[in-house]
Amino acid sequence: MELLHFYNRNLFLLVFDCSEYRRRHMALYGSHDIFRADNQQGSAIRRQSAREAVQDAMLWLKDGNSVAIFDGTNITREQRRELSDYCLNDMGFRILFIECVCEDQELLERNIIEILHYSADYKNMSEEEAVDDLRKKLEHYMRQYEPIDAGLETISFVRVENMGETVTAHKVAGQKESGILGYLSGMRCLPQxxxxxxxxxxxxxxxxxxxxxxxxxxxxxxxxxxxxxxxxxxxxxxxxxxxxxxxxxxxxxxxxxxxxxxxxxxxxxxxxxxxxxxxxxxxxxxxxxxxxxxxxxxxxxxxxxxxxxxxxxxxxxxxxxxxxxxxxxxxxxxxxxxxxxxxxxxxxxxxxxxxxxxxxxxxxxxxxxxxxxxxxxxxxxxxxxxxxxxxxxxxxxxxxxxxxLTTVPSHYDTLPSNLWQNSAEAQL
The missing domain is CATH 3.40.50.1240 (Phosphoglycerate mutase-like)
Structure with missing residues (x-):
């Protein structure tokens, strides 16, 4: 979990990263196989990790906090429906889905490089092995991915295309969700x-x-x-x-x-x-x-x-x-x-x-x-x-x-004339 203080938007957030919960159940990341749709053991670990992350997010909100981010893929309509029903109907919290779509190959390649450098999953792999594994992991996601469709799903969502090139919103309501939409609309993902x-x-x-x-x-x-x-x-x-x-x-x-x-x-x-x-x-x-x-x-x-x-x-x-x-x-x-x-x-x-x-x-x-x-x-x-x-x-x-006055830093009582000199020559 990572605490983010977005005080420029008056939103105090806690990010619940599903991958971090998944790593708690695995001593070491093995390969992309855990993300295969037919890998029952991998699917069970990922479902359990998602449940734990969502439950912790609900506890964070019930403690009176403003916004919780569940950082997970939620790539099927069934996953989104279950998550929406649990958060909204069972727990009484509004939920806003953020769908990130990228078809710009240059942006995708840059994102792959960043993941390889900073993801804990790939710290023990060679670059060649990591690139191959990550591409196959993305292929597993794409085979299961069902785009958000406003005609088929009754959920609130924001779609961000090509890292902010186009941002669209559906059923965004309230000050907090509007603040999040504003943040996503102005998001910069270029090196800075x-x-x-x-x-x-x-x-x-x-x-x-x-x-x-x-x-x-x-x-x-x-x-x-x-x-x-x-x-x-x-x-x-x-x-x-x-x-x-x-x-x-x-x-x-x-x-x-x-x-x-x-x-x-x-x-x-x-x-x-x-x-x-x-x-x-x-x-x-x-x-x-x-x-x-x-x-x-x-x-x-x-x-x-x-x-x-x-x-x-x-x-x-x-x-x-x-x-x-x-x-x-x-x-x-x-x-x-x-x-x-x-x-x-x-x-x-x-x-x-x-x-x-x-x-x-x-x-x-x-x-x-x-x-x-x-x-x-x-x-x-x-x-x-x-x-x-x-x-x-x-x-x-x-x-x-x-x-x-115990911790007050030392200072001069008057401006000395020897401030051009080394501090060792000018006595405090």
Missing amino acids: TLYFTRHGESEYNVLGRIGGDAALSPRGQLYARALADHFNSLPAREPYTVWTSELRRTKQTAADIRAPKRAVRALNELDAGICEGLTYEEMQERFPQEFAWRDQDKLHYRYPWGESYIDIMTRLRPVLSALEDEHNVIVVGHQAVLRCMLGYFLDAKLDELPYMNVPLHTIVKLTSYGYKYKVEMTKLPVECVDTHRKQPKNCSINRTSADA
Whole structure:
């Protein structure tokens, strides 16, 4: 099972993959024979696996969750009828079938390659054996496959042809199903590369202050040049575009990258309200109760007259939707915003987002494979402060200042004149 947080659609999903359940009943995948229609033992294992996956999906929904995805083939009308009757009539949950049809040979070949690389079934096979096995498995499916027919089946469905080239819908109703239809209509299945980096070290980072619209520190300016050198020297196979926030530290960081630039308001850093420009020490001194409440639930905590992480997710929805259709985009952003963006693409758990470590002077490269992303992190050789703060163990409103400030990163009290030098020469 894999948890996917589609917070850009307000749909919280859990995927129940029938193949994973099938693997629990088999010590090792043998061959395509398990998918033959006349293989009684294989058919029994696959039916049992499907039942277990559906039952777990129903338990997930009965616990009050929004959407469950049963990832199985359901290639015959009888299978779809039984599944529909069980979910709708017996359990009381609406069901929407998604039929994926692909007749584009180039897309099919690319999909076969991805399956070979990432499917657990083929990790112990040679490439030649795996290709042969997978093609025969697909032949077994095609012999049994009965296309969804609105004239013969009373079910709700969406048909996606050639990975989104054409999308049709039948009996789609309600906000959730409409949201799923919208997601499928905008789905991009082509290989994708995205780059994320925080702005260079700012003067506020040096002083341990949050928010604001500070300029880059001298070391932040060095990072901006190093960042430009990095991207300007890469082979220009496809043009880059650069997205920044409206704040000057991101614009200064991206200034020398030779690519079109776009300032996006939704990429602005989390608004700290009455705490804008304060250090953590000052927050503890002036607003100790607020500081404790934030540590207790950083995800939902909203600064007075400011924002929460949930608010950031809400305003990022159109940005994330747009990024799903882009390639070679460099996002120069801020710590809280990039935590939410990276969490979205990497399917991080929501309660992990506020504590993800997104260090300064580091490029995060995401490369898609299938519907997942590979992460590569490149730290450029420019010194900077560490702004990552772990959650303290004591989050009580009655805690001492020492307990509250235990995990606060080190910072300077004033801007030193030797920031051009190596950090070993500049004392904190």
